[in-house]
Amino acid sequence: xxxxxxxxxxxxxxxxxxxxxxxxxxxxxxxxxxxxxxxxxxxxxxxxxxxxxxxxxxxxxxxxxxxxxxxxxxxxxxxxxxxxxxxxxxxxxxxxxxxxxxxxxxxxxxxxxxxxxxxxxxxxxxxxxxxxxxxxxxxxxxxxxxxxxxxxxxxxxxxxxxxxxxxxxxxxxxxxxxxxxxxxxxxxxxxxxx
Amino acid sequence: xxxxxxxxxxxxxxxxxxxxxxxxxxxxxxxxxxxxxxxxxxxxxxxxxxxxxxxxxxxxxxxxxxxxxxxxxxxxxxxxxxxxxxxxxxxxxxxxxxxxxxxxxxxxxxxxxxxxxxxxxxxxxxxxxxxxxxxxxxxxxxxxxxxxxxxxxxxxxxxxxxxxxxxxxxxxxxxxxxxxxxxxxxxxxxxxxxxxxxxxxxxxxxxxxxxxxxxxxxxxxxxxxxxxxxxxxxxxxxxxxxxxxxxxxxxxxxxxxxxxxxxxxxxxxxxxxxxxxxxxxxxxxxxxxxxxxxxxxxxxxxxxxxxx
Numbered sequence: 404x405x406x407x408x409x410x411x412x413x414x415x416x417x418x419x420x421x422x423x424x425x426x427x428x429x430x431x432x433x434x435x436x437x438x439x440x441x442x443x444x445x446x447x448x449x450x451x452x453x454x455x456x457x458x459x460x461x462x463x464x465x466x467x468x469x470x471x472x473x474x475x476x477x478x479x480x481x482x483x484x485x486x487x488x489x490x491x492x493x494x495x496x497x498x499x500x501x502x503x504x505x506x507x508x509x510x511x512x513x514x515x516x517x518x519x520x521x522x523x524x525x526x527x528x529x530x531x532x533x534x535x536x537x538x539x540x541x542x543x544x545x546x547x548x549x550x551x552x553x554x555x556x557x558x559x560x561x562x563x564x565x566x567x568x569x570x571x572x573x574x575x576x577x578x579x580x581x582x583x584x585x586x587x588x589x590x591x592x593x594x595x596x597x
Numbered sequence: 598x599x600x601x602x603x604x605x606x607x608x609x610x611x612x613x614x615x616x617x618x619x620x621x622x623x624x625x626x627x628x629x630x631x632x633x634x635x636x637x638x639x640x641x642x643x644x645x646x647x648x649x650x651x652x653x654x655x656x657x658x659x660x661x662x663x664x665x666x667x668x669x670x671x672x673x674x675x676x677x678x679x680x681x682x683x684x685x686x687x688x689x690x691x692x693x694x695x696x697x698x699x700x701x702x703x704x705x706x707x708x709x710x711x712x713x714x715x716x717x718x719x720x721x722x723x724x725x726x727x728x729x730x731x732x733x734x735x736x737x738x739x740x741x742x743x744x745x746x747x748x749x750x751x752x753x754x755x756x757x758x759x760x761x762x763x764x765x766x767x768x769x770x771x772x773x774x775x776x777x778x779x780x781x782x783x784x785x786x787x788x789x790x791x792x793x794x795x796x797x798x799x800x801x802x803x804x805x806x807x808x809x810x811x812x813x814x815x816x817x818x819x820x821x822x823x824x825x826x827x828x829x830x831x832x833x834x835x836x837x838x839x840x841x842x843x844x845x846x847x848x849x850x851x852x853x854x855x856x857x858x859x860x861x862x863x864x865x866x867x868x869x870x871x872x873x874x875x876x877x878x879x880x881x882x883x884x885x886x887x888x889x890x891x892x893x894x895x896x897x898x899x900x901x902x903x904x905x
Contacts, residue, residue, distance in 0.1 A: 413601040448615075
């Protein structure tokens with residue numbers, strides 16, 4: 404069992420497509436839980452460490468940050484599954500929501516490197532903000548690519564289709580965030596006495 | 598173990614190690630914050646001064662874990678900025694160190710007092726030479742009956758390897774501008790003029806030490822000079838000579854600091870982190886062997902307030 408998990412972990416790093424496909428078939432709940440817990444602790448520790456350099460910190464800040472990250476990761480994960488599954492169906496794709504839940508959960512695994520990289524940045528003499536930003540962008544890009552692979556795997560879709568499923572809610576959100584205030588302004592103007 | 602498993606094991610180890618280290622660092626930063634909150638009128642902050650005192654290269658990044666005067670001065674400076682901290686116990690277990698490092702810490706302790714903090718020194722096994730210089734800046738000094746203290750004096754050790762160099766066939770070529778630029782050179786015997794020059798430097802550093810002892814311990818020059826001949830004393834002898842104020846342990850020092858600061862009852866102890874040489878310390882010191890090159894570096898002209 405442990406060897407399976409180690410092999411799965413290795414595949415997620417070296418062959419993400421193969422790893423996610425394997426995760427979809429095996430549904431490794433314990434492994435998924437371990438990855439999520441480690442990610443949450445790593446994000447909380449790394450971010451608290453980085454922020455505390457500039458703001459100072461009380462010991463309680465780590466625990467409140469840990470709680471905050473836990474809630475944010477859970478919300479982001481669940482909402483993402485719901486939204487992406489909805490848009491996959493909108494684009495005519497069929498797949499299991501449980502599979503998407505598992506693979507998207509594993510797609511956040513690069514965040515276990517937040518803490519090691521923050522520690523590395525901590526040891527640098529200068530350019531801490533630059534390096535922290537650089538590493539954050541690299542990790543986000545990695546998570547994005549894994550999410551793309553997860554969608555491809557679950558809905559047996561091509562890269563372009565997966566990109567469409569992934570970017571549609573983003574584009575829609577951007578359009579709505581522009582249109583809604585404009586609509587409100589328009590309504591307000593119309594309701595003004597002429 | 599398969600190659601893949603090894604890679605994963607290393608990655609997992611790094612992640613877990615970094616989380617633990619990260620938490621340690623956060624805790625370290627939290628201590629000053631905690632001191633700020635908890636001390637108020639009922640706590641005493643403890644700062645540790647352990648081992649030989651020298652100035653580390655940098656007090657930021659990884660280097661801040663290495664023991665050094667910069668770490669201590671930086672801690673004392675932080676404390677001096679926190680208005681709610683009323684008392685500090687400087688826990689000393691050190692044979693002293695380089696003159697510059699000692700004087701930097703001494704000045705920082707004086708600054709603490711200027712900011713209205715009460716400073717009590719508690720000595721463990723040893724609080725001698727430069728460490729005693731630092732202690733002189735405190736309001737009160739507490740030591741165990743058997744603590745080794747005193748050793749008031751200045752030292753400069755310079756080797757002469759002229760004979761060895763001749764035997765092994767090493768010839769050192771010195772190109773210099775400035776008559777005394779190679780003063781203290783390993784490759785030749787010291788001239789009487791150079792000896793006189795260095796003795797002048799030593800005498801001045803000694804006067805500075807003596808001045809600190811006289812001011813800190815309210816001693817007249819004649820009294821101070823009598824006990825400042827480099828000799829060591831036990832805590833009990835030092836008490837009789839007026840070099841320390843009280844015989845007692847660390848807890849006594851904490852209580853005394855609390856009393857001086859007007860803290861009613863048993864004061865709360867808030868400790869700043871002890872030096873953490875850890876893995877870095879192991880890499881930087883434990884695996885090193887002294888080479889001839891190291892010995893030659895060690896031979897540089899350097900003043901020390903240190904117990905031999």
